[in-house]
Amino acid sequence: MTEATSPLPERGPTGRKTKGSLSGAAARRVERPAPLRQAVYEALAELIINRTLQPGQHLVEADLAEYLGVSRQPVREALQRLQTEGWVDLRPAQGAFVHLPTDEEADQLFSVRGVLEAHSARLAAEHATAEDIERLWELHQAGVDALGDQDVERLVAANASFHAFITELSGNKVLAELIGQVDRRVRWYYTAIARPRGGEAWAQHAMLIEAITAKDAKRAEEIMSAHTEQTRQVYLNRPEND
Template sequence: MTDRRGTTSPAGTRRSLGGARAARQPLERPAPLRQAVYDALAEMIINRELQPGEHLVENELAAHLGVSRQPVREALQRLHNEGWVDLRPALGAFVHVPTEEEADQLLSTRTLLEAESARLAAKNATPEQVERLRELQRAGEQALSEDSQVALVEANAALHAHLVEMSGNKVLAQLIAMVDRRTRWYYSPIARSRGHEAWEEHAAMIETIAEGNSRRAGELMRKHTERTRESYHQRRRESGEPDPLT
């Protein structure tokens, strides 16, 4: 059952786009349209503009993005293939609701990859790269002072991405890129609650990298990402969010 706005529960019901979100400019056309639509929908899912379990209605999404239904249909199929969207016979498309196990596996894998990334970054860091880290830290602290969830998620991703670049390991960078978007999806609802603690951990890690202490940098990153994993599970327990497999 829906209310007057068309809002429904995360279990598979519908929430109308009308009035619930800020107006969005029509997508620019130079890039292939199907790719632009895919990227826009993926970011809307990652930033929780489209909530887990939300019913995705093609014509509403098309109107919201200023495109026809065909590229939206193609994007939803691709998002389904990549695990972002569930297609249910006779019901339509819904934002995937991650299970506890899915989140834990990905965040645990992230810990392994990023700890090695930080270790190598400390080993290979140049003064210019360290200064860039400090700039990204300041950007994160600014987002924190503005209490902007989207800006916090973006700043966090940018700082971690620069650390990966500093590692100089292209294979490691490719592996981390494979989990980056989903990591941001899981991080988004806890960006504020991690808040000052997370950015204090970043600051300590940057100074350790600047000192060239690779072992310590790897250990700090391991603890940092483990705290993020624990915060995600704690938030899920406190919210009473059910596991879709139970």
């Protein structure tokens, strides 16, 4: 891979990502004793998902190895695996780059996600207990707080936690496995629209909790279907520079 300098972004005083060298960034050394190659893979995947590593960014093995506190070999192996899974593009004579997602890819993913999540909401309304409802409101408040602070990372995490808990409430292991397969990529796309989508999204989440509380399975399914469709539309209609 090409070893040209390609610094990772740092966070500025406002929390926005800025260009800078790895030497100025807080090291994210991987945890042990997890298998090293798996730990490096997970670390790099998360950096891509939360857009610390931006779509289209050139990835340099030496920089990544230093950032994670490991040798270049597990980084090389992780990049190859990430390419297989569509997170990274390996270009001959150029090196590795974070995959630049197309609108068609996003459209297909959000469409599948909508079908799965709508069914999940229906089942959640049938199975949720009073304690589950209380937990949903707690997760909702975490999202509202993150929105108030305009904290994108917390917003994305709160959104993922909220939807994951509804999937858990469905009680359908196959459904949970399928939704889990698309969750990471949904978080990747959602990061780009978390702020503009935030207010309306969390209002819809509140409506969804109310439907689940009333055990109105049909209503819960309809709200989730409309909610995920609107997220799809917001992503596809986002400003080009996002």
